[in-house]
């Protein structure tokens with residue numbers, strides 16, 4: 001990468017052989033300012049009890065309203081935010097925002113709903129994670145039992161003793177824990193047994209195998225049986241078809257989330273469609 005002076009005094013044009021590098025630099029610059037400019041927002045995807053279709057909670061998912069590019073998906077900026085260290089303030093903003101949303105729904109008299117918030121691996125390994133989360137919950141004045149923190153299986157299995165101690169402390173705050181993208185990493189089953197967790201989220205790749213691949217189906221069956229034996233709830237993610245719902249129903253899978261039910265929604269849409277209205281007098 002080199003820069004050449006173009007026309008004006010402070011006017012530099014960047015030249016690179018690899019267009020992707022420029023793209024990345026621009027994204028990085030934009031990302032650095034996005035938080036203070038208020039360009040992030042959250043959408044909420046509902047999940048449902050498979051047996052009777054009742055609402056079982058919502059997952060907060062971050063979006064970036066880029067001034068030129070439009071809405072940018074987390075797959076395109078979370079990794080970068082992690083590398084830049086921005087994920088720490090961004091992650092705190094996301095948690096605070098999700099809790100404020102709960103509060104707003106509560107104040108509107110809507111029935112309480114649990115919200116899941118994703119923690120990145122970088123956040124999980126942040127030194128004062130538990131203290132920060134405790135502070136944010138206290139400052140926002142939300143019942144901690146309404147908060148579920150999602151960490152991926154891969155992150156949770158990196159350092160088993162560390163994970164065990166952090167999860168214990170988080171549980172002491174009164175929040176619940178969900179292991180996300182379960183089945184894609186290498187679980188140490190002996191530790192899974194000891195981890196104080198509440199939910200296993202079966203990765204979408206196995207749900208996609210329903211009706212298509214017997215091995216994938218076997219993995220889902222095994223995860224559901226494992227969860228039942230450990231006393232955990234199973235959530236299937238990325239459920240798109242009725243066939244998948246029926247398969248999950250037959251196995252006694254507790255909860256499902258996916259486009260079959262609903263895509264992630266803006267708070268107003270979510271409340272209108274799924275949160276019970278207060279009784280009119």
Ligand code: C2E
Pocket residue numbers: 045060061062073074075078091094118119120150180181237238239240257258259260264
């Ligand atoms: P995840 O936590 O496993 O979230 C599920 C992803 O699957 C979401 O994508 C959701 O929109 C998508 N999805 C849900 N149902 C379906 C379906 O039926 N079919 C298909 N094809 N996709 C479905 P999204 O919002 O793009 O997020 C992708 C990943 O980015 C998340 O995976 C999570 O790892 C990360 N992410 C999203 N929001 C946050 C956040 O606030 N903080 C952190 N640290 N990571 C986040």
Ligand code: MG
Pocket residue numbers: 059118150180
């Ligand atoms: Mg998740």
Ligand code: MG
Pocket residue numbers: 180181201203237
């Ligand atoms: Mg997931």
Ligand code: MG
Pocket residue numbers: 181203204237
């Ligand atoms: Mg996933």
